Amino acid sequence: MLILCPECEMQVSDKAVSCPHCGYPLRSKQSPPPQKKHMRLPNGFGQICEIRGHNLRKPFRVTLTVGRTNEGKPITKPLRPVAYFETYNEAYQALVKYHAHPFDLSNNMTMQDLYDVWITTRKGKVDSSTLARYRTAWSYSESIHNMLVRDVHIPDMLNCIEHGTITIGGEVRTPKNNSINSMKTLYNLLFDYAVSIEIVDKNYARLFNVESGYVRSPTCHMAYTSEELDLLWANVDKHPIIDMILIQCYSGWRPGEMCELLMKDIDLERGCMMGGLKTKAGINRTVPIHPRIFHLVKARYEKALAANSPYLFFSIRMKSNGPTRPKGELMQMRYSAFQEQLVEEVIPLLSLNPAHKGHDGRKTFVTMAKAAGIDDFAIKRIVGHYIKDLTERVYTERSLKWLKSEIEKIP
Numbered sequence: 001m002l003i004l005c006p007e008c009e010m011q012v013s014d015k016a017v018s019c020p021h022c023g024y025p026l027r028s029k030q031s032p033p034p035q036k037k038h039m040r041l042p043n044g045f046g047q048i049c050e051i052r053g054h055n056l057r058k059p060f061r062v063t064l065t066v067g068r069t070n071e072g073k074p075i076t077k078p079l080r081p082v083a084y085f086e087t088y089n090e091a092y093q094a095l096v097k098y099h100a101h102p103f104d105l106s107n108n109m110t111m112q113d114l115y116d117v118w119i120t121t122r123k124g125k126v127d128s129s130t131l132a133r134y135r136t137a138w139s140y141s142e143s144i145h146n147m148l149v150r151d152v153h154i155p156d157m158l159n160c161i162e163h164g165t166i167t168i169g170g171e172v173r174t175p176k177n178n179s180i181n182s183m184k185t186l187y188n189l190l191f192d193y194a195v196s197i198e199i200v201d202k203n204y205a206r207l208f209n210v211e212s213g214y215v216r217s218p219t220c221h222m223a224y225t226s227e228e229l230d231l232l233w234a235n236v237d238k239h240p241i242i243d244m245i246l247i248q249c250y251s252g253w254r255p256g257e258m259c260e261l262l263m264k265d266i267d268l269e270r271g272c273m274m275g276g277l278k279t280k281a282g283i284n285r286t287v288p289i290h291p292r293i294f295h296l297v298k299a300r301y302e303k304a305l306a307a308n309s310p311y312l313f314f315s316i317r318m319k320s321n322g323p324t325r326p327k328g329e330l331m332q333m334r335y336s337a338f339q340e341q342l343v344e345e346v347i348p349l350l351s352l353n354p355a356h357k358g359h360d361g362r363k364t365f366v367t368m369a370k371a372a373g374i375d376d377f378a379i380k381r382i383v384g385h386y387i388k389d390l391t392e393r394v395y396t397e398r399s400l401k402w403l404k405s406e407i408e409k410i411p
Contacts, residue, residue, distance in 0.1 A: 038088060046095045047076065048088060058084040060091040064098070080197035109199055111152060111190075112145045118193045127277050129256050129335055137182040140164035140175045149199050154208050157187050161210055178336070184210050221359045223367040224249060224352075231350045236296070239349060241341050243296045244313060244333075248361030249368070250290040250410065252383040255358040256335045257282070261312040266301055272400055273297070282384025288404040368410045378406035 002011045007024035018025050041047065044065065051059045062079040079098060085091040115138055122131065141160040144152050161183050165172050175183060187205035194200045224232070229249065236242050248258055257277050265274040271289045276282040289297050300312050307314065313333040339358040347354055362383065369379045377392050379385075382403065387393040 041095075045099070046079070048091045048095070050088070056084075058086050060085045060088055062091050062094055109149050109194075110145070111141075111147050111149055114149050114190055114194055114199070115145075118190055121193070127256070127260055128332070129259065132334065133178075133182045134186055136166070136179060137175075137186040139166045140179065140183055141186075149194050152204075154204050157183075157205060158208070158210075180210055221357065221363040222353065222355055223364040224356070224360060228350075228352050229364070231352070235350055239341070239346050240315075241338060242346060243300065244338065245342065245346070245361050247293050247296055247300075249364040250293045250407075251287050252362050252365035252369075252379075253287070254282075254362055254384075255338050257384075259311070259313055259333045259335050259338060263301070263304055263310055263312055266297065266312055268294075268298055268301060270400065271404065276384050279384060279386065281380070281386045285381065285384050286400060286403065287382055288400065288407045290407055290410060292410075369407075372409040372411070374406045374409050378403055382407065 001014045003014045004010070005012050005019040005022065005024055005026070008019060008022040010019065010021040012019050012021070012026065016026055038048075046062060046064045049061045049063070051061060062083050062085065063076040064079055065074045065076050079094060082094065085094060119131075119134065122134070141157075141164060143160055143164065144156050147156065161175060161180055163174075164183075165174055167173070184205070188203070191200065191203040191205045195203050224245075229246075232242055232246055232249075236246065244258065247253075248255065251258075251273070253261075253275070254277065257275055260277060261273060261275045267273070268289075271294070273287045273289060274284060275287070276285045297312075304312055304314060307330060309330055309332075311332045315331050315333050315337065316329070335358060342356065342358060343354075346352065347356060366379060366383060369382075377387060377389070377396075377398070380387050381398060
């Protein structure tokens, strides 16, 4: 807004301290507003200190009191894994988050404390089946639960892997194959986190390897033959997961992705499913429902709807596993259960190749798609593989109609 200078009567801004034309003072210079004072934090809650005079991008430092000296003076340590923040509010929220799930910064943390804090950092970042593998691996590790993190070394972890047990439905089990791999992965991640919050300075878990008996190989997957597919179709009602195998063969889902399919993401009217895990290209992708499996997907949908299951594929617990997991409970179908039933029940039932594994339906889809002449970009979009071509990946819009026309090339 413009006003008139009382001295020279020229127009000047109402925010000007003096007239730019004649220098007449329009208003006295205002002192900078006083800095806002923050409320005093409760005793034992932590301290937030603003470091001034150094032009820091993150000037707010958070520390916690971890003990007192013999003279009664507080011993403080910076909050981990991050101690510096851009604003006071960010620093305060970090303290609130810490107190919601506190951990011991004084190097007296037990492995159980470490696991409890670490697992909260994984929720929302990994899928439920991965969290379930972490829980199982931790159950096998009971002998180190109450040990101090700083006291756990390679022999202690190997002892869990070689001699750990869990009891399920009265049956005592020892870790094998995938469970051994999961335990090693869990130890790697737990001690990575312990290093990041300065509980220890070395990750011993990454200094040894294990022989689990489970070998990953680029050629470990095997497509079902046309004869085997005919057998699966002819016996679709003979076992509860044969329809899952066929759905996988005509949609290309990873077995873990298939088990995670939610009812809300099944659109029978539009004829598609939404889901996906693991990679950026694979997450939240749309997969058309091939006409040959539409009735199978619809039957699964109606069954899940009647059972009030949030998941398309579910099962019923056959054995009680404690008061929180009673017999008859509705459960999400797990990748491990799918794999186990395929190998131990379906393959012997139909005399399929005993080398088949849970991913083979996915390989069957890609094999049939290639043979049918489906566009390579369509295959990658359906199975969730990364598309290197920039034009296709970024600048090309592909419709569901186009994906349907491509997938229906498979007879």
